[in-house]
Amino acid sequence: MAKAFSGGAGGDGSGGSRAVRGALTVLAVLTAVTVGSCTVQTDNLDDGARSPVRIEVSHPPADGKPAGTATPTPTTTPKRATPPPAPPPAVLWSRGDTGRDVRELQARLRQVAWLYDGPTGSYDDLTESAVKGFQGKRGLPVTGKTDTVTWQRLLRMTREPGQWELFLMGGQPAAYPDPRCLTGRVLCISKTSRTLRWMVDGQTVSTVAVRFGSQYTPTREGVFSVYWKSRHHVSTLYDSPMPYAMFFSGGQAVHFSTDFAARGYGGASHGCVNVRDETAVAAIFAEVSNGDKVVVYW
Structure with a gap:
């Protein structure tokens, strides 16, 4: 009985070793089942030999995402830079300026009925008021100064003035x-x-500056001489005043004209040479003498 037991337990020891290995294998399988998070892989299971048991443990990622998933890098949307404020329109002309460009401005303001005097070539208070009125009507900043925006708007509404429009006065x-x-x-x-x-x-x-007679009452041309001066003359033919009159050909004279001063070249004389600057013609009247030459030419 003792011998049989010894042989059954392994005899020469090999049987006992196989029994121990088998028990370890069962234990490993039970452990894998119990843990749940581990897997047991066995290769080439047979009666004679078994490969070593490999246990792979898979740990869940700390962030709860499946393994192998890349975590996106957070991006920050750049703030759009605030553009600098647009510079104010450049001022071309303002009160006190003079010159041909101011004449054109005044002529164009006359075309749109914002200015009734001039052009004089001088940016005066009347011109400033006309510009303010034009700006206010068009919803532009009311400054009285002609800036690039005001000028471009006026150009679109008017035409190029002619020579005599520029020098109407x-x-x-x-x-x-x-x-x-x-x-x-x-x-x-x-x-x-x-x-x-x-x-x-x-x-x-x-x-x-002077103006002349109309088509039907033209001013005569040629060489004449002053034959009569009359400081407070009144026309007997037209019953109109002719101050500072210097007669040179029949009833035609050089004299101051209130109509020319008010209307410019919008009117005409009855043949006389009208002067619109009373101060200037008064000074000439004081210097001219009877017998001085008068030349009227084209």
């Missing part, structure tokens, strides 16, 4: 004197530039 450059004006004391009158030069020995003493 005078101030145009005088034409070169006729050769007959270069000697002696002369009232040198150009129909082309609509100007009168008071000249002494070829030198211009003063220049004023």
Whole structure:
């Protein structure tokens, strides 16, 4: 009985070793089942030999996401830079400015009925008021200064003014004197530039803007002389005042005209040479003498 027991337990020891290994295998399987988070893999199971048991433990990720899932890198949307404020429109002309450009501004303001005087070429209080009215009507900042926005708006609403629109109230450059004006004391009158030069020995003493007769009552051209001066003259034919009259051809004279001062070249004389600057014509009247030459030319 003792021998049989010894042989059954392993005899030479091999049987006992197989029994121990089998028990360990069962224990490992039970452990895998109990733990639940581990798996047991066995290869080449047979009666003679078994491969080593490999146990792989899979730990759940700390963030709860499946293994192998990349965690996206948080991105920050850049803030859009605030653009700097637009610069105010540049001022082209304002009160006190003078010149040809101011004349054009005034002529265009006349076209849209915001200015009734001028053009004078001087940005005065009337021009400033006209610009303010134009700006306010169009919803622009009311400054009275002509900036680029105001000017562009006015350009779109008007046309290019003609030469006489620019010099409606005078101030145009005088034409070169006729050769007959270069000697002696002369009232040198150009129909082309609509100007009168008071000249002494070829030198211009003063220049004023003038207007002439209409198509039906034209001012005569040629060389004449002053034959009569009348400070407070009133026309017997038209019953109109002709102050500072200097007669040179029949009833035609150089004199101050309130109508020319008010309307500019929108009107015409009955043949006389009208002057709109009363102060200037008064000074010329004081210097001119009977017998002084008068030249009227194109």
